Amino acid sequence: MRFVHTADWQLGMTRHFLAGEAQPRYSAARRDAVAGLGTLAADVGAEFVVVAGDVFEHNQLAPQVISQSLEAMRAIGIPVYLLPGNHDPLDASSVYTSALFTAECPDNVMVLDRAAVHEVRPGLQLVAAPWRSKAPTTDLVADVLGDLEDAPPGVTRVLVAHGGVDVLDPDRDKPSVIRLGCLEDALARGALHYVALGDKHSVTEVGGSGRVWYSGSPEVTNFDDVESDPGHVLVVELDEADPQRRVTVDAQRVGRWRFVTLQRQVDNSRDVADLDLNLDLLTDKDRTAVRLALIGSLTVTDRAALDACLDKYSRLFASLRLWEHRSDLAVIPADGEFTDLGIGGFATAAVEELVETARNGAAETADDAQAALALLLRLTSHGRGAA
Numbered sequence: 001m002r003f004v005h006t007a008d009w010q011l012g013m014t015r016h017f018l019a020g021e022a023q024p025r026y027s028a029a030r031r032d033a034v035a036g037l038g039t040l041a042a043d044v045g046a047e048f049v050v051v052a053g054d055v056f057e058h059n060q061l062a063p064q065v066i067s068q069s070l071e072a073m074r075a076i077g078i079p080v081y082l083l084p085g086n087h088d089p090l091d092a093s094s095v096y097t098s099a100l101f102t103a104e105c106p107d108n109v110m111v112l113d114r115a116a117v118h119e120v121r122p123g124l125q126l127v128a129a130p131w132r133s134k135a136p137t138t139d140l141v142a143d144v145l146g147d148l149e150d151a152p153p154g155v156t157r158v159l160v161a162h163g164g165v166d167v168l169d170p171d172r173d174k175p176s177v178i179r180l181g182c183l184e185d186a187l188a189r190g191a192l193h194y195v196a197l198g199d200k201h202s203v204t205e206v207g208g209s210g211r212v213w214y215s216g217s218p219e220v221t222n223f224d225d226v227e228s229d230p231g232h233v234l235v236v237e238l239d240e241a242d243p244q245r246r247v248t249v250d251a252q253r254v255g256r257w258r259f260v261t262l263q264r265q266v267d268n269s270r271d272v273a274d275l276d277l278n279l280d281l282l283t284d285k286d287r288t289a290v291r292l293a294l295i296g297s298l299t300v301t302d303r304a305a306l307d308a309c310l311d312k313y314s315r316l317f318a319s320l321r322l323w324e325h326r327s328d329l330a331v332i333p334a335d336g337e338f339t340d341l342g343i344g345g346f347a348t349a350a351v352e353e354l355v356e357t358a359r360n361g362a363a364e365t366a367d368d369a370q371a372a373l374a375l376l377l378r379l380t381s382h383g384r385g386a387a
Contacts, residue, residue, distance in 0.1 A: 007198025053085025231255020
């Protein structure tokens with residue numbers, strides 16, 4: 001028996017750094033990743049899909065988002081089981097109980113809305129631990145497993161849950177954290193055969209049993225220094241002929257977007273040229289967001305070249321921005337950098353004053369002076385080029 005384990009679709013998500021038409025393209029890619037699960041399922045012979053929480057970004061969604069999301073789920077074509085998570089809990093404002101969702105929910109889509117055992121077919125059960133608020137006061141998994149008896153002979157059981165596991169969560173004392181020991185005990189005694197988790201957006205195996213996994217999000221949601229391995233779903237095979245239900249887990253890449261962090265030292269024109277080359281070599285620029293952490297000291301001329309580089313690639317990438325909190329760029333006019341501009345008199349004295357301010361002025365006035373000098377270089381270089 002094979003099924004697709006996925007999670008954290010977070011349909012309706014927006015990213016503040018995606019401007020203009022990039023955000024609608026990103027939203028469409030997230031829906032396309034969902035609809036495309038139908039082709040994957042057919043290729044691998046999957047019976048159903050489980051979504052281990054955070055199907056939607058939140059409960060207050062535009063009607064268009066809900067309708068388009070349900071249509072993407074309809075396209076999968078096999079049963080799809082949705083678990084409410086911390087982003088879309090089963091609270092009073094739940095999207096799952098809204099009139100629009102209930103009216104348009106396709107026949108192949110089921111919400112795991114009870115902390116209970118749900119029968120997929122004879123011999124196959126899902127054990128669900130849905131969220132009913134954004135801040136549970138107990139371990140929802142322990143609650144549902146507490147009275148769970150061992151699986152009857154011939155029955156395969158999969159737990160579908162959402163949240164952090166204690167061995168990975170820095171806040172192990174949080175009441176809602178999932179205890180790995182509880183999961184492993186249930187697996188060891190035969191109450192469960194696989195644990196499908198959501199919440200962590202990168203593919204992650206938990207513990208050493210080979211049966212506890214986070215699938216990660218099928219499309220990237222954060223930069224690669226935070227989210228190391230997104231863009232996958234898991235194809236899970238459980239051997240129903242084996243009393244131990246031997247398990248095989250295969251990560252399949254379905255995501256098409258990338259959020260990349262580049263950290264570079266830039267101190268001269270060669271460093272700027274190297275950055276230009278690295279940006280040029282990145283493929284699929286229209287589906288790539290780049291965050292730059294740049295540190296160094298540049299002349300005004302080199303800073304102007306850097307700005308021209310960033311301006312060019314900002315028009316090509318889905319997003320390209322300087323990571324202000326991790327960047328520290330000083331601009332220090334070089335000796336003789338402004339001696340051959342073809343100006344004289346009062347203008348020369350004004351330039352010399354700007355250079356002195358750029359080198360030794362207070363931070364705000366130095367920044368203004370550096371910007372003025374950079375503009376002056378651009379204007380005079382255009383003038384010389386025109387001549």
